[in-house]
Amino acid sequence: MPEAPGRPAVCVGAIAVDNDCLLLIRRGRGPAAGEWSVPGGRVEPGETLAEAVVRELAEETGLEGVCDRLVGWVERIGDGYHYVILDFLVEVLDGREPVAGDDAAEARWVPLPQVADYMLVDGLAEFLADNDIIPVIA
Numbered sequence: 001m002p003e004a005p006g007r008p009a010v011c012v013g014a015i016a017v018d019n020d021c022l023l024l025i026r027r028g029r030g031p032a033a034g035e036w037s038v039p040g041g042r043v044e045p046g047e048t049l050a051e052a053v054v055r056e057l058a059e060e061t062g063l064e065g066v067c068d069r070l071v072g073w074v075e076r077i078g079d080g081y082h083y084v085i086l087d088f089l090v091e092v093l094d095g096r097e098p099v100a101g102d103d104a105a106e107a108r109w110v111p112l113p114q115v116a117d118y119m120l121v122d123g124l125a126e127f128l129a130d131n132d133i134i135p136v137i138a
Contacts (some may be wrong), residue, residue: 013040028105061098
């Protein structure tokens with residue numbers, strides 16, 4: 001029998017677009033290990049959403065950024081987890097290449113038209129297309 005998820009975890013995602021490319025990381029562990037996503041993770045106690053977005057961006061890519069507006073939210077419930085994820089636009093402040101860190105196995109800038117070709121976490125391509133981040137997917 002599947003384990004019931006505990007208390008929902010509040011999480012954030014950083015949607016960084018620069019030069020018609022989206023910043024993606026490949027998850028190194030957790031429920032989506034091996035799949036590509038935007039940088040992000042759990043909000044720590046006492047941390048604002050904006051602080052969490054900037055921290056997760058730095059931890060997973062080595063890049064500094066500024067949190068912008070809320071794009072939208074998604075909810076992911078699975079065997080032993082329940083995540084409420086708020087995704088924010090982020091302005092990256094430095095032009096360096098991303099370097100994978102924390103639980104990210106890889107980090108890279110991906111041209112917007114190619115994002116949907118990656119093995120993305122469930123629902124991400126649709127979310128990005130619905131919010132006009134990437135071209136509509138067929």
